Amino acid sequence: MPRTRTPAVDGWFTGEGDGFRLLGTRCAACASVFFPREDAHCRNPGCAGGGLEEVPLSRRGRIWSYTDSRYRPPSPYVSDPELPWEPYALIAVELESERIVVLGQAVPGITAADLAVGMEVEAVTGVLSEDAETTWTTWHWRPTGVTA
Amino acid sequence: MTADVAVLGVGMHPWGKWGRSFVEYGAAAARAALADAGLQWRDIGSIVGADTVRGGYPGYVAGATFAKALGWQGARVTSVYAACASGAQAVAAARAQILAGLADVVLVVGADAAPKGFFRPAGGDRPDDPDWLRFRLLGATNPTYFGLYARRRMALFGDTPEDFALVKVKNAALGALNANARYRKRVTAEEVAASQVVADPLRLLDICATSDGGAALVLSSVEFAHRHGVARPVRIRAVSTVTPRYPSTVPDLPDIATDSAAAVEPPSESFRASIARAAYEEAGIGPDELSLAEVYDLSTALELQWYEDLGLCAEGEAAKLLREGATALGGRIPVNASGGLASFGEAVPAQAIAQVCELTWQLRDAAGDRQVAHARVGITANQGLFGHGSSVIAVR
Structure with missing residues (x-):
């Protein structure tokens, strides 16, 4: 039986393929953007607080910095202890119009050696983990020069 | 005051x-x-x-x-x-x-x-806990944040892994003189370079242990x-326990993203710099008057960041200050004369208190082999998960 694709976290991203976007919220009063989404109250201390509306974030941004995880992270990160640990790159990406830096894993196959500060990347759908019934989806950052 | x-x-x-x-x-x-x-x-x-x-x-x-x-x-x-x-x-x-x-x-x-x-989050299913989420969604351990900061310094200021290793060499040499330190062996730059990468570009000997x-x-x-x-x-002349100011534009543990600066211009100084400034203002003392500093070297690269945040040198000049020997014992402004976290490893609730112990021994002229000559004014600096500033200025 095929696994169900389910976001690993609710309401942080939407869509597949070219339609994939991170989702934040924006204050109707001061236009501050929040990711992860803020649904209760605007956190700008100079704002009386307006309605918070869901907004898709820019799909592309530039690398603020990057690193990798050479050792298996502890739970609740899910990995198969039976398999050798495969390091992944972790990227902090600055979105120009939102003026926000968002962390995310790089797409599989991209290593820290492939990256540079200032490089353009885009948010794409990715798989965080799989269990018997579910493929848990997440966002990954992919250098825009890479199509795989 | x-x-x-x-x-x-x-x-x-x-x-x-x-x-x-x-x-x-x-x-x-x-x-x-x-x-x-x-x-x-x-x-x-x-x-x-x-x-x-x-x-x-x-x-x-x-x-x-x-x-x-x-x-x-x-x-x-x-x-x-x-x-x-x-x-x-x-x-x-x-x-x-x-x-x-x-x-x-x-x-x-x-x-x-x-x-x-690794420090890890609380157990169970906690999707409303940012500390749980960063592990669940990103596997982002504390060292990965240190790696991001280190790589950023390399890109912005030209710091090198060799500079980072020099911090460890300096602190290990001081820790070797401290009976309370956990690691009391000198370390060479070659030993740092030969240790395993934990979070690129940082290696095991760039990152503090837990103790x-x-x-x-x-x-x-x-x-x-x-x-x-x-x-x-x-x-004790000043104690700074400030929080960040919105919008905070550096990814900070345990957050997955920064604040957005789309609507409000960010403050002119970083959170870490504001921690020190609050202490300086309360004490009526400036960085030029310091005899020594104890800073939170969770990683070697982070110690360099503190030099700039404390105003010991201009932004981007920390590696130069280190290479000149200014922050070693006998230098203009010794940093982590205790040996720092590099020699202690982190025992979280004790660490900021231990920093004040070291200032006290130094200001009493009772620090033995690691004594900073003519110590009169010392500062500690540290930052806690979730946005906790920490800095103490002590004088004698």
Whole structure:
């Protein structure tokens, strides 16, 4: 039986393929953007607080910095202890119009050696983990020069 | 300007992996601090404990636990939690009680027995907990954040892994002189370069370990110190416990993203720089007047960041300051004369208190082989998970 694709976290991203976007919220009063989404109250201390509306974030941004995880992270990160640990790159990406830096894993196959500060990347759908019934989806950052 | 409080006594339980309870380390440090102050536990009107950390959050209650271990004597009790900054908050709470006249003499204690391996979040399913989410969604351990900061410095300022290694070499040489340090062996740049990469570009020897340890202070009013026969005590002149200002534009543990600066221009200085500035302003002291600094070198690269945030040099100049030897013992402004976290490993609630212990020994001219000549003014700096600033300025 095929696994169900389910976001690993609710309401942080939407869509597949070219339609994939991170989702934040924006204050109707001061236009501050929040990711992860803020649904209760605007956190700008100079704002009386307006309605918070869901907004898709820019799909592309530039690398603020990057690193990798050479050792298996502890739970609740899910990995198969039976398999050798495969390091992944972790990227902090600055979105120009939102003026926000968002962390995310790089797409599989991209290593820290492939990256540079200032490089353009885009948010794409990715798989965080799989269990018997579910493929848990997440966002990954992919250098825009890479199509795989 | 805020009035001074006196540091009457300091004490530590050596750092290590001793495999015993944090209560034992804290009580040992407390007894050492009381003996150093020439006071009995029953002379203490108030005890402030820095809580242990478990899964990013408060673990074991500290204040009452230490009071019980030392023997109930009725003292006023306080427990605080601010992750890595807990010790500074304990000092701040004690100082506030002294300056408010609620207590003449206060015992401050922090100790922990760190769990093995990476710090990890609390168990269970906690999608409303940012600390749980960063592990669940990104596997983002603390060292990955240190790696991001280090790589950013390399890109912006041209710092190199060799510069980072030099921090470890410096701190290990100082730790070798400190009987309370866990690691007492000198380390070479080659040994750093040969250690495993943990979070690119940082290697195992660039990143601080987690340790067991305990530290304690006996603080009092300056009047009490004088009555007690201490004519020239070390004095705490400032305690900074500030939070960031919106929008905070550097990814900070445990966050997955920064604030957005789309609607509000970011402050002109970073959070870490604001921690030091608040301390300088309260003390009426500037970076040029410092004799030494104890900073939170969670990684070697982060120590360099602190040089700039403390105003020891201009932005981007930290590696140059290090290479010139200015921050080594005998340099213009020795940093981490204790050996730093590189030599201690982090015993979270004890660490900011241990920083004040080191300032006190240095300002008393009692630091032995690692003594900073003519030490008159010292600063500590540290930052706790979730947005906790921590800086103490002490003078003599």
